[in-house]
Amino acid sequence: MTAVDPCDWCEEVLQPYLDRELTDAEREEAESHLAGCSYCQKRYRFEEGLRRYVRQAVVEPMAPALKQRLSELRLEL
Amino acid sequence: MSETSSDGARRLAEGARDRVNFEEEALALADQVYRVARGFSRSKEEAEDLMQETYARAFRSWQSFTPGTNLRAWLLRILTNLNIDRGRRAQRTPDQQPLEESDYFLYNQLEAASGETEEQRVLDRLSQDNVAEALAAVPHDFRDVVVLVDIGDFSYADAAQILDIPIGTVMSRLHRGRRILKKELADLAVESA
Numbered sequence: 001m002t003a004v005d006p007c008d009w010c011e012e013v014l015q016p017y018l019d020r021e022l023t024d025a026e027r028e029e030a031e032s033h034l035a036g037c038s039y040c041q042k043r044y045r046f047e048e049g050l051r052r053y054v055r056q057a058v059v060e061p062m063a064p065a066l067k068q069r070l071s072e073l074r075l076e077l
Numbered sequence: 078m079s080e081t082s083s084d085g086a087r088r089l090a091e092g093a094r095d096r097v098n099f100e101e102e103a104l105a106l107a108d109q110v111y112r113v114a115r116g117f118s119r120s121k122e123e124a125e126d127l128m129q130e131t132y133a134r135a136f137r138s139w140q141s142f143t144p145g146t147n148l149r150a151w152l153l154r155i156l157t158n159l160n161i162d163r164g165r166r167a168q169r170t171p172d173q174q175p176l177e178e179s180d181y182f183l184y185n186q187l188e189a190a191s192g193e194t195e196e197q198r199v200l201d202r203l204s205q206d207n208v209a210e211a212l213a214a215v216p217h218d219f220r221d222v223v224v225l226v227d228i229g230d231f232s233y234a235d236a237a238q239i240l241d242i243p244i245g246t247v248m249s250r251l252h253r254g255r256r257i258l259k260k261e262l263a264d265l266a267v268e269s270a
Contacts, residue, residue, distance in 0.1 A: 049197065
């Protein structure tokens, strides 16, 4: 087996890590690498920030009038 | 009143109560469903139309929902199918686009363009408008998954169920969709710099 560069591995698992989809063992390995690697840590913080940023950018509250219209779509009793 | 007709009346009343409960639960989830509808749509109006179609269909077919299962995922499945029906699929074929960049492509681009090394400052170079525009440019198959997971906060398993695709496909589309999104964001950020 060829040795995998730990930063390459970290890049590979970073998205599933942020998605909370890693196994416990993988998560621990990723966290222990992140704790000691400033290169990956910086990118981890960026990716985490980007995720939050994307979420905020497209999220606008639903218009109250729409909520009312949805409620009116209920069937007659 | 005979025993039978009072049983019938009770069943009717129970059915009505179940339906009202269902409708109330569905309406209570509307904000969360809207978030995904908005992510799928280019405009607020389009998102609102999609919401109304979704809820009209949900209220009509409430009996096909199994109580105790995930109502949010059930509603999202209706919404996703309607979105597909609207023919928002066939556009450019993303598989033909070369995409060699790494996951850190956007960070590296922005860092190089700004000379900043502090990640928050790098992020500050993006504008909110850029994000909406970049997301709209991601082909639908990929965007659906990105919207469900990154904006709707669904797990891979839920997204697979909603879109009726294998979990491995969710992961590969997510991976590719996020890279396309970052590439679009990088292009927009460099353009506006």
